[in-house]
Amino acid sequence: MTIVSAGDLIGAWRLERWSLVHDDGRPTAFPLGPDARGMIIYTPGGEVSATLMRAAGTPASAAEKATAFSDSFAYAGRYEVRDTAVFHSIEIATDPALVGITSTRYIELDGDRLVLSGPDFTAGTGRTQRIEWRRVTRA
Incomplete structure (x- = not known):
């Protein structure tokens, strides 16, 4: 693997795919569906912000809004790059x-493709997160 620096990550990245790969060979799972949407942003100052959501469909009903928490995921904080890993x-x-x-x-x-992989947030699940991103480029 190639060693990267924080400068390689700076900018905005659009989600292409978020999957959970099971260590025991069970089929790959997609927490927010196979067509989930999202962005992750790395700043030069060391901040990171990630937002992921189920692909938008029709406008949500009141009942659907009540379950929106399970249809999205977001966090923010600091990041540090060391060798071939980033720590959020x-x-x-x-x-x-x-x-x-x-x-x-x-x-x-x-190039403009970034894959972040690592253990699930919850220890002992026997699965690895694999999050694929594409750098956002504006014309």
């Missing part, structure tokens, strides 16, 4: 259980 120190999150943890994500960077 989560300061705020839609899931309060994540506040205060540091998430380790291994980096695969190929």
Whole structure:
């Protein structure tokens, strides 16, 4: 794997795919569906912000709005890059259980394509998160 620097990550990245790969060979799961949407932003000052959601459909009913929490996921905090990994120190999150943890994500960077992978947020689940991003470029 190629060693990367924080400068390689700075900017905005659009989600292409978020999957959970099970260690025991069960089929890959997609927490927010196979067509989930999202962005992650890395700043030069060391901040990170990530927001992911189920793909938008028709306008939500009152009942659907009540379940919106399960259809989206967001967190923000600080990040640090070391060798082939990025460490997200989560300061705020839609899931309060994540506040205060540091998430380790291994980096695969190929041009404008970024793959972050690592253990699930919850220890002992026997699955690995694989999050694929594409750098946002504006004309």
